[in-house]
Amino acid sequence: MMKKIISCLFIVFFSVQLFAQEQIIQIGQIAPEIALPTPNGKMMQLSSLKGKLVLIDFWASWCAPCVKEQPELKTIYEKHAQAVKENKFEILGVSLDKSEEDWVNAIQRLDIHWLQISDLKFWRSKVATDYAIEGLPYNVIVDEAGKIIAINLHGTALENFIAKHLQ
Amino acid sequence: MKRIMLSIFSLLIMSNVLLAQTKQEPWNSQQLLDPAILAKKINQNQTKNMLIYCIGPDAIIKGSINIGAGENAANIKKLKEQLKNVSKDKEVVIYCGCCPFDRCPNVRPAFKALKEMGFKNAKLLNLSNNIKTNWIDKNYPMND
Incomplete structure (x- = not known):
């Protein structure tokens, strides 16, 4: 009887987890193309980063947890500065901001040096649909061939994954 | 096995009681407005x-007015300014939707401001996850 209850509990917990993580974007598939302007208005394409390991960080200046995560990304970026120099690694910040002023100010305030792009369309941005984003922060790691190899890793899991891949 | 189950349940109950005690929100459950109800009223x-x-x-919700992030004191001042001549019986609904309530820096200062001003019908829109899943994805009415 007890075993049955425990099994039921596990099934419930796991199905809740599964529903929570239901997504169109999957590991193994080619990352959908992203083509959006940088703060200078220059168009930037994800496909132009082929050959590098790319961490796509979906964020926004209005998203408190995303802003809180930026210093952690900075640590990762600085730790792998050599790989960045050798064209082996890059971070692509894709913002769901609405206000250009807020976006640019946040980039400056947080002293972000990696690539930043946005169409300033908030949740109406095409990337939100293409990447089935349900909430921020959210990220995707794309390998040198443009294939998704990790989804939504944060903290030490993110740090370790990138370090291991760049080894 | 029974003992293990009992321990798990008592731990769960205890942690819930602790959480309820430590997380004293400025709003109560009656002051949380269901998005479905607001959407119906707008429609x-x-x-x-x-x-x-x-x-x-x-401010993507149809008919709503943009104040700016509640974590910014200047915006709280703006909210108070907007409401200074409004009857205290008026239903005032605020919403954020940036992220789940436990991570949101905006809802608490704004709701406290409404309470301080004496609004008896202050409501917080229950966008418990975010504006995307609790409003946009449900095709509720939006400002163009």
Whole structure:
């Protein structure tokens, strides 16, 4: 009887987890193309980063947890500065901001040096649909061939994954 | 096995009690407004006696007024300024939707401001996850 209850509990917990993580974007598939302007208005394409390991960080200046995560990304970026120099690694910040002023100010305030792009369309941005984003922060790691190899890793899991891949 | 189960349940209950004690929110459950109810009211043009303010990223809810992030003191001042001549009986709804309530820096300062001003019908729109999943994805009415 007890075993049955425990099994039921596990099934419930796991199905809740599964529903929570239901997504169109999957590991193994080619990352959908992203083509959006940088703060200078220059168009930037994800496909132009082929050959590098790319961490796509979906964020926004209005998203408190995303802003809180930026210093952690900075640590990762600085730790792998050599790989960045050798064209082996890059971070692509894709913002769901609405206000250009807020976006640019946040980039400056947080002293972000990696690539930043946005169409300033908030949740109406095409990337939100293409990447089935349900909430921020959210990220995707794309390998040198443009294939998704990790989804939504944060903290030490993110740090370790990138370090291991760049080894 | 029974003992293990009992321990798990008592731990769960205890942690819930602890959480409830430590997380004293400025709003109560009656002051949380269900998005489905607000959406229905907007669709049926029943929001004349209601003011809807966005104190988060963007005023996308139809008929709502943008104040700016509630974590910014200047925006709280702006909210108070907007409401200074409004009857305290008026239903005032605020919403953010940036992220789940436990991570949101905007809802608490804004709701506290409404309480301090004495609004008896202050409501917080229950966008418990975010504006995307709790409003946009449900095709509720939006400002163009």
